Amino acid sequence: MKILLVDDSNTMRRIQRNTLSGLGFTEVDEAEDGADAVAKVQAGNYELVLMDWNMPNMTGLEALKAIRANPKTVAVPVIMVTSESEKSRILEAVQAGATNYIVKPFTPDVLREKLAALGK
């Protein structure tokens, strides 16, 4: 499965990449902000996007909306992975088309469960 990790923190990309590798997912690309993510999703055939929320240039929520607005990428599963844990924010992301939601801090088990929920 081809996965795009989106986070402005190199640390979080590294942690998630290691977690995914431990789960057997090794085809992983990275994007550093929302604009980078939108461009890569449009250009590549990603089966899953793990998207941070608070990033410079373009936020994860804005990127999610852009991905959902494009017929080519509208169906790409996007899991928000963020420290934004208020219910109102989660609802905002779901209404914008988020497939699922992971709140930081999280354990590898949480990521495993979210992937399993997608049938991955």
Add this chain to the structure above:
Amino acid sequence: MRAELINPFLKATVSTFSTMVNTSPTPGKPYVKVEPGLTHDVSGIIGLSGGAKGAVIISFPSGTALTTVSAFIGAPVTKVDADVTDAVGELANIIAGAAKADLSGLNVNISLPSVVVGTNHKVNTPKDIPSVVIPFACTHGDFVVEVCIALTESK
């Protein structure tokens, strides 16, 4: 200062370290910061705005920063470099984000993280906003979380 403004940051620090840094930090007794404050080597800073203003700052001695970040990223680090500053900024971000959820009635906004590196530096906070220092001890060493927070006038 109201404890309900400080406790979310204490809880969020324990939760973040327990979940992502493989250690359960023990908080000491919080105290109101009196100048001159403590000195540090690496500090991650998140600004607060919206319903409350101020900042939350997590500060480490360099040795504790290295062992903490090594556990956080799952690989040893031996010097305070860009990886360490990024990781400390992300820790500050996760703690502030988790605390924000407990302060949800206040509609607090958090900034992107900034990180200060420098032996024995101090982080000055606005004099008109009280600061509470929460000391922590964990298997990686001692560190502090400083919470400088006040409700905005509309609250």
